[in-house]
Amino acid sequence: MITYISIIITAIFVNNIVFAQFLGICPFLGVSKKLSSAAGMGAAVTFVMALATCVTWLLQKYVLDVFGLGYMQTILFILVIAALVQMLEIILKKIAPALYSALGVFLPLITTNCAVLGVAILVTQKGLSLGESLVYAVATALGFTLALVLFAGIRERLALTEVPSPMRGIPIALICAGLLAMAFMGFAGISVG
Amino acid sequence: MNKLRIIYNGLVTENPTFVLLLGMCPTLGTTGSAITGLSMGLATSGVLVCSNAAISAIKNMVPDKVRIPAYIVVIATFVTLLQMFMQAYLPSLNESLGIFIPLIVVNCILLGRTEAYASRHSVIDSVFDGIGIGCGFTVALTLLGSIRELLGTGTVFGARIFPETYGSLVFVLAPGAFIALGFLIAIINHVRNRNKS
Numbered sequence A: 001m002i003t004y005i006s007i008i009i010t011a012i013f014v015n016n017i018v019f020a021q022f023l024g025i026c027p028f029l030g031v032s033k034k035l036s037s038a039a040g041m042g043a044a045v046t047f048v049m050a051l052a053t054c055v056t057w058l059l060q061k062y063v064l065d066v067f068g069l070g071y072m073q074t075i076l077f078i079l080v081i082a083a084l085v086q087m088l089e090i091i092l093k094k095i096a097p098a099l100y101s102a103l104g105v106f107l108p109l110i111t112t113n114c115a116v117l118g119v120a121i122l123v124t125q126k127g128l129s130l131g132e133s134l135v136y137a138v139a140t141a142l143g144f145t146l147a148l149v150l151f152a153g154i155r156e157r158l159a160l161t162e163v164p165s166p167m168r169g170i171p172i173a174l175i176c177a178g179l180l181a182m183a184f185m186g187f188a189g190i191s192v193g
Numbered sequence B: 001m002n003k004l005r006i007i008y009n010g011l012v013t014e015n016p017t018f019v020l021l022l023g024m025c026p027t028l029g030t031t032g033s034a035i036t037g038l039s040m041g042l043a044t045s046g047v048l049v050c051s052n053a054a055i056s057a058i059k060n061m062v063p064d065k066v067r068i069p070a071y072i073v074v075i076a077t078f079v080t081l082l083q084m085f086m087q088a089y090l091p092s093l094n095e096s097l098g099i100f101i102p103l104i105v106v107n108c109i110l111l112g113r114t115e116a117y118a119s120r121h122s123v124i125d126s127v128f129d130g131i132g133i134g135c136g137f138t139v140a141l142t143l144l145g146s147i148r149e150l151l152g153t154g155t156v157f158g159a160r161i162f163p164e165t166y167g168s169l170v171f172v173l174a175p176g177a178f179i180a181l182g183f184l185i186a187i188i189n190h191v192r193n194r195n196k197s
Helices: A002-014 A025-030 A035-067 A072-093 A096-110 A114-126 A130-158 A168-183 B001-012 B024-029 B036-056 B066-087 B089-102 B100-107 B108-116 B121-151 B174-196
Strands: none
Touching: A002 A072, A002 A130, A025 A096, A025 A130, A025 A168, A025 B121, A035 A072, A035 A096, A035 A114, A035 A130, A072 A096, A072 A114, A072 B066, A072 B100, A114 A130, A114 B089, A130 A168, A130 B108, A130 B121, A168 B036, B001 B121, B024 B089, B024 B100, B024 B121, B024 B174, B036 B066, B036 B100, B036 B108, B036 B121, B066 B089, B066 B100, B089 B100, B100 B108, B108 B121, B121 B174
């Protein structure tokens, strides 16, 4: 139990995927102009990351490791993630139209979200078990959502402020992200268990 | 002359980092020092040139509907080759770039250039476009890496400029990456605006 709590705290705060590991920066900068879309993107990433990590973990354990095909990891994982996102889109459209209309626009963007592939590779590198991998993936995605929502809140305010013209848009957003990352550094050193 | 213009376009007009703002994850994640930034830039450029050439060569054979998955497979193949090469010949560099080597496959610069350029230009032009964009990316990463290394530890490529005690470590850590890139893009915006007016 304590390992799970430790994984959760570490993945959300100490080793936040955006602020400490620099993964998923593209959606972090791209989909953070409005709070509502930031929350939607966060939910979609959580869903896909949990699913993709489970599927790739099983493939790694029962296909790649068994047949000694470790070098196929990158190709297989990216294809699996792309196929998964496509399938998820079709299934959601059929089964849960409400959920689909909420997450729909964000789903195709997730294929190129390096956080999803990154987490799938990281859990195999860390040698986590299936349960630990799932917890790690969900916690990482929650950390991503937290970062995205915090940042969107700041950017909504930022849009109303007077900023020197060369700094407008991405530069000032990056500097704000830097300050947020500095705040997250305060969590460094926390360890549970 | 025309080929030079393609390279100039990638290096300056459509610089992937400073103008198109693509490939932000490796830009921030691998520029803790000048040398890691430079190596990441070169690694990405290598994959970009090869996949641009390969995709330009097969562009008429791939049905339009499955072109994106096909492009991803081509890119992933070259990334896997690069991974094997680095594991065999540059193990320490492979260690320091870590997860960002396999993640070249989801770098939007690659899919973006193959889709926007290589899928409708000749092989030779695509190779030059790969070189140009690759150089632009490498220059950007090396510049950001040098600035962060200098401000953080007082060295550039390991050569000491000022004593280490004057450096502020935050520039080597995560927040410094965001802040340094933010100011760098602001400076470049300022220069571009001034040249325009």
